[in-house]
Every structure is written in C-alpha cells, then in structure tokens.
Amino acid sequence: MKLPAMWRRSLYHYLGISLAVVIIYTIVFLLLVNYEGQTQFSNPVDALYWVITTTTTVGYGDIVLTSPIGKFFTIFVELSGVVMVFGILITFVITPWFEKALNMPLPTKAPDSFSSHIIICGYNRLMETLIDELEEQKVNFIIIEDNEEILRSLIEKKLPCIYGKATDDETLENARVGNARFLIANRSDEENASIVLAASSLADVHIIAVAEDSANIKYLKYAGANRVVSPKxxxxxxxxxxxxxxxxxxxxxxxxxxxxxxxxxxxxxxxxxxxxxxxxxxxxxxxxxxxxxxxxxxxxxxxxxxxxxxxxxxxxxxxxxxxxxxxxxxxxxx
Structure with a gap:
C-alpha cells in the first residue's frame, strides 16, 4: 500500500528520531555497564541487542542492569519503546488500514455561504495558475473532481473541493451552480458537452469550456458554452x-x-x-x-x-x- 506524501514525510521523521534515540540509548548502556563492572557486555553488539530487546519490551533477561540508576534507565527505555514501536504501528499501519476500510467520506457539498464563486470542473496543471490567481485575489471557488486520489491531494493542499461527477445535476447543485459567477468545464470534450448542457439547464451561469480538440469548439458553443478555449x-x-x-x-x-x-x-x-x-x-x-x-x-x-x-x-x-x-x-x- 502506497502511503500519501504527508505520511511518508512523517514516517521518515519518525524513523530518523528513532534511530537517534537508539544510538543515544546504546551509548548510555555502554556507560552504565562499565559503571556496574559488567565489562563483558561493554561492546556495541551487546549494547544494541539490549536496546532493541528492551525498547520492543521483549526483554530476555540475559543482560540486566543491576544498579538503581541502571534500573531507572531500563524502565525509561521500556516506556519510551512502547511509544516508539506502537506509535509507528498505529500511525502507519493500523490508522491507514482503518481509513481505507471505513472509506472516510469525501466532501460532496459546497458551503451554503458560497455565492458569486467559480466552479472548476476537473483539476489539472492548466488550472493551477488560475487557482493561484483566484486565491491571491480572494475569489471563492470550488473544484469538482471524481478522481478520489486527486481529490484527497486537493484536500491535503486545503483547496475547496467536492467529490462527484460534474455531468450530474445533483453534483452541480451541490456546488451551488445557481449562485455561481462562472463555471469552467475542464474535462474531456464529451464530458464538457454534458457539463455545459447540464449547467445551462440549471442556472444562468457564464460557462467557459476547455476543448481538447479544436474541431469540437463549435459543438461546445452549440451546447451552451459562452466561451470555448483550446490549449492545444x-x-x-x-x-x-x-x-x-x-x-x-x-x-x-x-x-x-x-x-x-x-x-x-x-x-x-x-x-x-x-x-x-x-x-x-x-x-x-x-x-x-x-x-x-x-x-x-x-x-x-x-x-x-x-x-x-x-x-x-x-x-x-x-x-x-x-x-x-x-x-x-x-x-x-x-
């Protein structure tokens, strides 16, 4: 299972911190066994073995720190080990599994307060510059996307978006098409024609269609688009x-x-x-x-x-x- 970028970054931080902690614990263990006179265990292999078995709470008991300070250190290592091991397990295995199993609901409605906003049907690189400009100008917009992976990436970027097919009347109504200033149809030409027809039948909104094939420009205009642009x-x-x-x-x-x-x-x-x-x-x-x-x-x-x-x-x-x-x-x- 591929982890989202945010989880991957957190995992790298977690592993980096855990490695640093293991190194510190190993050094402290070496100091303590020398202090206690257990010099037979004063080597990196035994030190690492003790740290790993103690942090994972396995603790075979073949190497034991006997001084009061050594016992306190052992307790501290065990408790911190629970946090490190089970923290990673819960964060990066159990939680993602539960999220996938429960299929956490995606947003499907624009806020009731939305008005004079821009509806963007379909997200890609062409829209990135436009979205940056809208954010800079503080213009309300909502993105309609039916690709769950893309939608979750938009949510991670904190961009306003809803899940659904822009060709469906219900999805357009959930995007508050009746209150919208513009609608940009940015899907395939076939889907764009359906979006234009649906939007124009639901509301008096200015529609801009993005045509993949310049030969379809006239058909999108016939469908009701006020303007058609063709990046190609x-x-x-x-x-x-x-x-x-x-x-x-x-x-x-x-x-x-x-x-x-x-x-x-x-x-x-x-x-x-x-x-x-x-x-x-x-x-x-x-x-x-x-x-x-x-x-x-x-x-x-x-x-x-x-x-x-x-x-x-x-x-x-x-x-x-x-x-x-x-x-x-x-x-x-x-």
Whole structure:
C-alpha cells in the first residue's frame, strides 16, 4: 500500500528520531555497564541487542542492569519503546488500514455561504495558475473532481473541493451552480458537452469550456458554452509563431489565452540558478507562480515534465501564467 506524501514525510521523521534515540540509548548502556563492572557486555553488539530487546519490551533477561540508576534507565527505555514501536504501528499501519476500510467520506457539498464563486470542473496543471490567481485575489471557488486520489491531494493542499461527477445535476447543485459567477468545464470534450448542457439547464451561469480538440469548439458553443478555449490550439499558434520567427525569445513572443494568461518559451542561461537542479528542487511554481508545461531539448519539444528531471543550461522552458508570473520566471532563467 502506497502511503500519501504527508505520511511518508512523517514516517521518515519518525524513523530518523528513532534511530537517534537508539544510538543515544546504546551509548548510555555502554556507560552504565562499565559503571556496574559488567565489562563483558561493554561492546556495541551487546549494547544494541539490549536496546532493541528492551525498547520492543521483549526483554530476555540475559543482560540486566543491576544498579538503581541502571534500573531507572531500563524502565525509561521500556516506556519510551512502547511509544516508539506502537506509535509507528498505529500511525502507519493500523490508522491507514482503518481509513481505507471505513472509506472516510469525501466532501460532496459546497458551503451554503458560497455565492458569486467559480466552479472548476476537473483539476489539472492548466488550472493551477488560475487557482493561484483566484486565491491571491480572494475569489471563492470550488473544484469538482471524481478522481478520489486527486481529490484527497486537493484536500491535503486545503483547496475547496467536492467529490462527484460534474455531468450530474445533483453534483452541480451541490456546488451551488445557481449562485455561481462562472463555471469552467475542464474535462474531456464529451464530458464538457454534458457539463455545459447540464449547467445551462440549471442556472444562468457564464460557462467557459476547455476543448481538447479544436474541431469540437463549435459543438461546445452549440451546447451552451459562452466561451470555448483550446490549449492545444493556443499552443499550436504559439509554436507556429515560433516556427515563423524561431529567434524571438522572451515575453514579447507570448501567446495569450483566457484573457490574462499566456504561453511563452524561456531559455535557461548558463548563469541561471536553475541549472543543475531538478524541477522538484527548483520549485518554479512556488517561486514565480508560473507553471512549466513542457521543455525543449536539442530542438525537440517534450510536453511531459518529470519532477526529477535535471534542468540543464540552454534548456528552453515552455511556461504558462500571467505576464507578472512569467516575468519573474524570466528573471530566474538568467
């Protein structure tokens, strides 16, 4: 069973602390057996053996500290061992098992107080920049997601979200579609058509649909979308612009979509602090607000970016964000 990132981090901390405690106990044991004159046990193997059997409360009794201070130390090690061993067992084995067995309920309704908010149907990288902007502007929004794993990651990030299919009337009503300012349909084109039809029949809400295939733009408009955007079409126009003028770099060659958001290519210069770091270590999104959606290496464009991939000099980043975010990223690449 794969542990969530939060549990993995806690487990690493727990194990690190436990290792430090075992080392300290081993050193104290060696000091005490010398103090008591039990020099036959004054070696790392016997010391570690005693610490492990005592912390796990096994205690075979073949090595015993007999002085008053030694007995107090033994009691302390046993009690702390219960906390360490059973604490780990309960936290990382029993609790996750119970959570999975009980299938802890996921949020299914937006707060009653929600009004003039934005409903985002489907979460992916394209929406990350938009969500950051909404949080910065303190605009209420709710994400509808039917993937349980993605939803739990959103909950961990403390992003407002509900579980359900955005094509269902009940889910849209639970998202307070009647009080919403905008609805963004960000699923497959087929699902988006159903979302648009359902939302337009339930409320007078401004609907923006994200089209995977530019050929489906007109059908989404027929379904009732007030506006349709196609990231692939925007990306195609951007790459077309680059093909016509491949030497133009920087924000001047940015292609705009969704009013304030743009796509741009930015080269990583040899002196950049990004060189030699993985995308995970660089933490570009947190530092600049921009999202990296692709990289160009040796003349080839790759739209899948791995977190562990190392950024090299002359790598070209394909980024999205507001002009402010992209300007900050440009400074980071120099």
């Amino acid at each position: 079409l925007v990306l195609g126009r951007f790459l077309g612009k680059k093909a016509l003028d491949p030497y133009v770099m920087g924000l001047g060659g940015a292609t705009t979509f969704l009013d304030k958001y743009s796509i741009v290519e930015l080269p990583v210069y040899p002196a950049s602090q990004l060189v030699g770091k993985s995308f995970n270590e660089a933490n570009i999104h947190k530092k600049t607000g921009a999202n990296i959606i692709g990289v160009r290496k040796e003349g080839k464009l790759f739209l899948k970016v791995e977190d562990e991939e190392i950024i090299k000099e002359n790598t070209v980043l394909l980024a999205t964000g507001t002009m402010e975010h992209l300007s900050e990223l440009k400074d980071l690449t120099k």
